[in-house]
Amino acid sequence: MEVEVKQAGKIDIARYDKNLQTDTMADEAAVWHDPRRAPFTVTGFPWLKTEGRYRRLPVRPDRKLPEAVDRLADCTAGGQIRFSSDTAQLSVRVRLGGHAAMPHMTALGQCGFDCYIGEPGNQRYVATASFKPGDSEYTSRLYRFGEKRMRHITLNFPLYQGVEEVWIGTDEDARVAEPLPYESPGRIIIYGTSITQGGCANRPGMSYPGILSRQINREFINLGFSGSGKGEPEVAEVIREIGNPALLVLDYEANTGEPESIRATLPVFIDLYREKHPEVPILVLSCIEFAAAGFDPAVRKKLDDRRVIQRQTVEDRIAKGDSFITFFDGSALLGEDGDECTVDGIHPTDLGFKRMADGLLQVFNRCLQAE
Missing domain, CATH: 3.40.50.1110 (SGNH hydrolase)
Structure with a gap:
């Protein structure tokens, strides 16, 4: 008697586990902010104010950089968006220079933003942006809380991809203020x-x-x-x-x-x-x-x-x-x-x-x- 062998097929894990679904939604009434404008503060890009780009080295330096360094300077590792807000929901809208491509590093690490809340020295992780494999543009809700109160928020830029545009989505009536200061400008x-x-x-x-x-x-x-x-x-x-x-x-x-x-x-x-x-x-x-x-x-x-x-x-x-x-x-x-x-x-x-x-x-x- 022959035994039928069932072949393994594609598994849509989101169908079985709602916690692994991608949350690409944002509040329809969200107001979208350009973080390069006050009261937001963007750090980690020393030439941002003069060149307007999320880039770690200057676009046109005084001397020619090695090609690989010049290209990798577009990766936004270490960049942060810092601000305070009483918004009950927070989203990001992102346009990347490309999509995740490395097999041994998560797409979230390569292309995602993650979010921390709290004062310096007491920041706690909240969430990471969610998107579909292969996406180079995405909108993702980071959190939706039941109460409105002022929070100190830090968003970390992707480590292994360039960010061409990012917008921050808050409640329509949310207050947005400057972040808490660093202890030193150094x-x-x-x-x-x-x-x-x-x-x-x-x-x-x-x-x-x-x-x-x-x-x-x-x-x-x-x-x-x-x-x-x-x-x-x-x-x-x-x-x-x-x-x-x-x-x-x-x-x-x-x-x-x-x-x-x-x-x-x-x-x-x-x-x-x-x-x-x-x-x-x-x-x-x-x-x-x-x-x-x-x-x-x-x-x-x-x-x-x-x-x-x-x-x-x-x-x-x-x-x-x-x-x-x-x-x-x-x-x-x-x-x-x-x-x-x-x-x-x-x-x-x-x-x-x-x-x-x-x-x-x-x-x-x-x-x-x-x-």
Whole structure:
């Protein structure tokens, strides 16, 4: 007797679980606001006021940037929209530069906005924008509460896609006011790799710079360039033009390849930055552990050699009188079971990013005391 074998078919999970349905609705009576206009504040894009674009580096810099860096500058990692409002419902309307394309990172992390409510230091996650796979334009309701009262709201921009337009939808009669102020105008600038950019956080607020931005009440500028943070001098010359720096973090080791590369680029990068900012604290952060280092002696040696070079570079500068530079060994940030904290042996999950942020908070604060 033949047994009929039922073939697996396409499963429409939203049909069976309403909690996994996409909420692409917004209140029909919503009023839509351009966050580039007061009283909203947009941070993380140093050239926004002069160029009007959600972009991390200038559109036309004084020197030619590497092609990959120039292209990836359109990714909006680290951008935030901050404001206060008593709106009972909040929505976003978004037009992206493209759609999610990476298989090992959620579409929400690549293309979504997430929302936090609360005063600095006490912000709580509320929701993430919802959209359909493949969407490059979407409207999504972030929340709908039963009461109207003033709340401090922070929206985090997507990590791995460009945002051409975003509009904020509130109740028609909602009050919208300025956000609570930062404790200082000094900015924290983090230059680095895909890990810095936020690959592969489930949602934007879970990159390690994003987590730290909820613990340190200052503007963060995320200059992570996936596969392309290599310490080029022309990039250093652009970064040093960013005003009001309180701390520069150099977290680009993972993109440098052979140890001789970072031996060549790191001193030059620091020298160029020091020409304009002789007393701004600099934190040189070595790479987190990669899973392959536990199995491949060549990977182990490369990580160890690059870490030694960075430590020695910082020690040499301190010996020559630079008292505003610090080295931090990032190899232990993920913990003894760090291989369980990544999606692919390299890029952290939310757990990995949380461990990174927890391990870095104290050294960030210590560096800022020297500001």
